[in-house]
Amino acid sequence: MKGFGKGLAVVLLGASLLAACGTKTRVSKQQTGSDKQEQASSSSSVDEAKKKEEQAKLEKEAYASVFSDYELMLQVAKTDGAVYEKVGKILPNLKHPINSWVVESLLATPSNQRYALYDVDGNGTKELLTASISDNQSIFVTGIYYQKQGQPTLLAQGFVAGNGGARSSFNLYKDGTVLSIGWSSGTGDGIGLLYQLSKDGGEAQKIEEQDFRVVGSDASAVFGKSSDLKIDVDSLEWQMFDQLETPSEAEKSSSAQGILPEELSNLAGTWTGQVSRASETASIKMTISPDGQVTSDVNGYSSSSRFEGVEEVGPNTYRYVTSPGSYSSALTPSLGVGGVGVKYDYGFKLEGNQLTILIWEARSDVAFDYTKPMSSSVVLTK
Template sequence: MKKKIGFLLLTAALLGACQQGKTNQAAKNTDQTSTKTATSTTTSPSSAASSSETSTSSSKVEKSDVERYASVFEEYRTLLQAVNTGDRSILQTAPSQGGDALHQALDPTIKEMLFRPNTEIFYSFTDLNGDGKNELLLATKNQDRTNTYPFALYYLDGETPALLAQSLVAPVGGGRASFSCYQGGQVLASDWSSGTGEGTSRLLQITSDGAQKLSEQAVQIPGTDLDATFGLDKDKMIDPNSLTWQSLQDYLNQ
């Protein structure tokens, strides 16, 4: 081993001697190369700005569906907290939004429904019009959870959640309301009197930046063939049971 080490040291010494004459020239070349490299790697202000913009853009994170509809989840959190404490005064609370066909206020009948024993709410994020942004459906289910009954449909008006349609059954003699969703983002919403059956149906369209009312007709329920009246294809009606649903209470209790 000592002989091997000695041989390596001797070889290194000889190589160092051979290279001694080239040291000055190598140093000169190194200085020139360093200067060129420093010059070529200097970044212009415009390039730096472009790089900064790219970095900022790539770091932007899309909102989740829950974040987009956060105000809706908070509204139901408040309602369910009132249910848990038996605070029925919330039924008289004035709605925070609503007032027209595209921005409804949550009906007090739906709030009353939440106070019924063992009422569980389910939610589903579904892209009804195929624009890459999900709408939010809320529903109840029957006891064995084989059938789903949507009672509220929310969409994004720009970036703001809005209630587009709701289903409800008021006490005897009161109002009724229902809605159906169709492929392509069309929504047929109706409200009528349980006593006379007279009411109004509206054909709505969810768009990439909101919703619009396409048409409105006076109807008789039962009696009027709504699909025929509004030129809708029954085969394109979305079956709520085909959607994926999750428990709202389970989510809020996390």
């Protein structure tokens, strides 16, 4: 019996070892299969990422001539010289002519320029949108390009004139329509053109045109478009142009120090207010950075400017020091000026938390009288 017990024990032990080995073998096989699945999944993810990258490259290459224009403008923006001289270098060399105010805005704030590729009409071919982004990350779209028979074509633009009061913007809708609006800030009157993008890649068709009072109106409603049909451009995937470099730490430090004298440190910040023009009320938000960057928003329409310093011209009164021909719209939000044989200078009066926007006007051959600003001033508060 003892011998039998030992033999049984050996048999049972051997069976246990075999069972254990068999179990280990099966587990090992399962792990190997799992590894293969992970490798296959990883390989699939890499392939998918490559496909997306290649697709994005092709979509961008379809608008190569437009990107070439922006490369030119951003390169010129880095050079020395007056803004009007830079504009003169750019406009004759653009493959796709654009409004000079769009160019001036870009030159004033090159680092704010962005682009997005988005299929507005859902036909599988993306349109190219260009825009300027403000400090609060809101988007002002400056252009929409579409493919007309395989060629990039400019359809609509957005800009705020530095003087003269001309304004332009456009809305995008989910049904593939684009509403281009142009108006005068002085009268508030303008014209709207509604276009339909072509599903087959042909020319966009103008389907409606109306003269209407733009200021104070819901342009979408005027053209029978519901608010939920409008594309939210702020939510699109906006990207930086390749030519825009990340500022160095030294540049960031220099920018943070600013150009404002200590007694005007209160000028930096966000100022708000309202002004009535032609029985309409405009809501204004003006943000001034210590480095001289100015962004203004008037009823949702943004503009940007830059000043290089300030000069005191009276008690608590200063003029902006800017480059000749620089873009000045953001310095004088809601105040449109223009004329033949006259010149303008821009500034402000700062009294505590009250900022009065000032414009001085003089004949081209006469010096400015800084004791007599134009009467149409704007008062903002912090």
